[in-house]
Amino acid sequence: MYLGIDLGTSGIKVIITDQDGKLVASVTEGLTVQRKHALWSEQDPAQWWDALQACMSNKQLTPFLGSVKALGVTGQMHGSVALDKDANVLRPAILWNDGRSSKECAELEAEVKNARQITGNLIMPGFTAPKIKWMQKHEPELFQKIDKVLLPKDYLRYLLSGDFASDMSDSAGSLWLDVENRKWNTELLKACGLDESHMPTLYEGSDITGHLSPSLAQKWGMQSVPIIAGGGDNAAGAVGVGLINSGKAMISLGTSGVYFVVNNTFSANPDKAVHSFCHALPNTWHLMSVILSAASCLEWLSTQVLKKDLGELMLALEQADLDTSKAPIFLPYLSGERTPHNNPNAVGNFFGITHQTSDLDMLYAVMEGVCFAFADGFDVLHENSPKPDAITLIGGGSKSLMWRQMFADILNIEIDYREGGDVGPALGAARLAQIAVDDSKTLVEICPEPPVVATYQPNQAAQTLYKKRRATFIQLYSALKTLY
Numbered sequence: 001m002y003l004g005i006d007l008g009t010s011g012i013k014v015i016i017t018d019q020d021g022k023l024v025a026s027v028t029e030g031l032t033v034q035r036k037h038a039l040w041s042e043q044d045p046a047q048w049w050d051a052l053q054a055c056m057s058n059k060q061l062t063p064f065l066g067s068v069k070a071l072g073v074t075g076q077m078h079g080s081v082a083l084d085k086d087a088n089v090l091r092p093a094i095l096w097n098d099g100r101s102s103k104e105c106a107e108l109e110a111e112v113k114n115a116r117q118i119t120g121n122l123i124m125p126g127f128t129a130p131k132i133k134w135m136q137k138h139e140p141e142l143f144q145k146i147d148k149v150l151l152p153k154d155y156l157r158y159l160l161s162g163d164f165a166s167d168m169s170d171s172a173g174s175l176w177l178d179v180e181n182r183k184w185n186t187e188l189l190k191a192c193g194l195d196e197s198h199m200p201t202l203y204e205g206s207d208i209t210g211h212l213s214p215s216l217a218q219k220w221g222m223q224s225v226p227i228i229a230g231g232g233d234n235a236a237g238a239v240g241v242g243l244i245n246s247g248k249a250m251i252s253l254g255t256s257g258v259y260f261v262v263n264n265t266f267s268a269n270p271d272k273a274v275h276s277f278c279h280a281l282p283n284t285w286h287l288m289s290v291i292l293s294a295a296s297c298l299e300w301l302s303t304q305v306l307k308k309d310l311g312e313l314m315l316a317l318e319q320a321d322l323d324t325s326k327a328p329i330f331l332p333y334l335s336g337e338r339t340p341h342n343n344p345n346a347v348g349n350f351f352g353i354t355h356q357t358s359d360l361d362m363l364y365a366v367m368e369g370v371c372f373a374f375a376d377g378f379d380v381l382h383e384n385s386p387k388p389d390a391i392t393l394i395g396g397g398s399k400s401l402m403w404r405q406m407f408a409d410i411l412n413i414e415i416d417y418r419e420g421g422d423v424g425p426a427l428g429a430a431r432l433a434q435i436a437v438d439d440s441k442t443l444v445e446i447c448p449e450p451p452v453v454a455t456y457q458p459n460q461a462a463q464t465l466y467k468k469r470r471a472t473f474i475q476l477y478s479a480l481k482t483l484y
Helices: 045-056 102-111 115-119 128-138 152-161 168-174 186-191 214-220 233-240 295-306 310-319 359-381 401-411 425-437 460-483
Strands: 002-007 011-017 023-030 070-075 081-083 148-150 165-167 201-203 208-211 226-232 249-253 257-263 275-278 285-291 329-331 349-351 390-394 414-418 452-456
Touching: 002 045, 002 152, 002 233, 002 425, 011 045, 011 425, 023 045, 045 152, 070 152, 070 233, 070 425, 081 152, 102 115, 102 128, 102 186, 115 186, 128 168, 128 186, 148 152, 152 165, 152 208, 152 226, 165 168, 165 226, 168 201, 168 226, 168 233, 168 275, 201 208, 226 233, 226 425, 233 249, 233 257, 233 285, 233 425, 257 359, 285 359, 295 310, 295 359, 310 359, 310 401, 329 359, 329 460, 349 460, 359 401, 359 460, 390 401, 401 414, 401 452, 401 460
Parallel strands: 002 070, 070 226, 165 201, 249 390, 390 414
Antiparallel strands: 002 011, 011 023, 081 148, 208 226, 249 257, 257 285, 275 285, 329 349, 414 452
């Protein structure tokens, strides 16, 4: 059996799969985010460790732990965990959706003129490098104590095994990696006051980085099993749904939203805020467009505005007969935006609310607005890359039948909802663990594409209205961006 750990933003998930890759156990513990100031987003790494230990002690997992042969780790990308020489955490982790470091991004671009060519990416506040440069400027006493900088999942790895290690896919999101050549870049590190001694050792996603400490193995009833490098959450999620070959594509509809396309060569379009990262498998890369608020927009609407149960609202919407032409337009920039705008100051907006606007009109508008934001990223990613024949849809938001069809209509492409897609990155982490230690199966056998549960074809009749409403959506951002 194989264990996958996924350190998400809103929760940590631990799963166990059997030799055939089937899910046998899954547990989740919730996490909270602290927003002390505008644009800030932080978490206490101690909370991650407490949540992981709670998962590992859960009775759903404990019967299988003794049979685990290897474990893999994945999680939220770009976060910064700064450690001192004794491996103590110096400050709360600054997360992927933190927007405080826009000035530092401009400074890095000015200092390293070819940064976009090295990294394949535009320097944005979400990435790790500008966060550390922000610390250097605003928290110099803490910065001087930095001995290691780790990504979130790699801090858990350190606590599990005592090793400072990372994988290529997650490290590509730090903006310290030469993405094409898959190695640390000294010039970019120097621009942040760091060098390679501050970095973890790099591995491919299916490499062994160490072993579970004997004390934890005894505590959890496990062997001192190998720990695998793993991957960033999106790369691991892609492995989990069999996206291992060039041209395959997926949408991950979670807290944030990601459109992900696999390539067997390095390519980039950084000027349009398209991300170019290493995949979690050797000699493979991927392009990615990202929106910072996706399914989290629905959670915000239901809890903060409507104060109603989201499940009940979604059910009511699917049963309603709305005149969607009269629904408001929603800009889903609750945490700023990445692709294609790279604007941490962008904010969410409703346009077109009247006395007749209902709860369900607003819910529909939020779902549609998220789709429109995805469409913006889809278009710029494929300026230099062929479009796929179909897109696999995964993530918590993908459970909505209505949303799946909306994606097919707005993107004008086949959407495939696959079995097990809701497990997400944790499944990819478990599969990477199996790749590392199981010589009896090929890569394709370990990472098959799951069976298609439902396929959604574009509804041509719906597209006329969507095109008109999307044109308004695009005009609204253009009109408002100078006010953000």
